[in-house]
Amino acid sequence: MASYAQGRYKVKNVEKYLGNRAPMYRSSWEFTFMKMCDENPAILKWSSESIKIPYKNPFTGKHTIYVPDFLIHYIDAKGKTHTEVIEIKPRNQTIKEQAKSRRNQAHWALNQAKWAVAQHWCKQKGMIFRIINEQDIFHNVK
Numbered sequence: 001m002a003s004y005a006q007g008r009y010k011v012k013n014v015e016k017y018l019g020n021r022a023p024m025y026r027s028s029w030e031f032t033f034m035k036m037c038d039e040n041p042a043i044l045k046w047s048s049e050s051i052k053i054p055y056k057n058p059f060t061g062k063h064t065i066y067v068p069d070f071l072i073h074y075i076d077a078k079g080k081t082h083t084e085v086i087e088i089k090p091r092n093q094t095i096k097e098q099a100k101s102r103r104n105q106a107h108w109a110l111n112q113a114k115w116a117v118a119q120h121w122c123k124q125k126g127m128i129f130r131i132i133n134e135q136d137i138f139h140n141v142k
């Protein structure tokens with residue numbers, strides 16, 4: 001069984017973090033993203049697992065809660081501010097053609113339900129919903 005990097009991230013720029021306790025990372029990708037949020041001057045504010053979006057699980061039919069990984073407020077190169085809700089997932093769970101195993105196909109299907117409601121929720125609030133995978137975090141990964 002694979003082991004994953006997990007732990008609490010020690011926030012350096014506490015004035016930027018919108019939380020009361022150190023955020024929990026559940027993968028090295030989330031750790032890398034937290035570090036970028038903390039250290040990048042264009043990121044004005046950020047939080048981890050701070051939003052709860054209700055959705056219906058397509059497999060069980062039950063109503064449950066989707067908690068995206070991050071919320072960020074940033075300023076772009078033109079000086080305009082943006083707010084994004086970010087989900088970090090492996091490519092094989094975000095792109096249908098990459099989901100070759102039954103397990104990843106199930107993850108992909110469940111993610112589609114979560115992300116559809118997240119897109120709608122963000123649009124209503126004037127935010128952007130973005131899915132990030134390992135290619136986005138580590139630009140040289142194929």
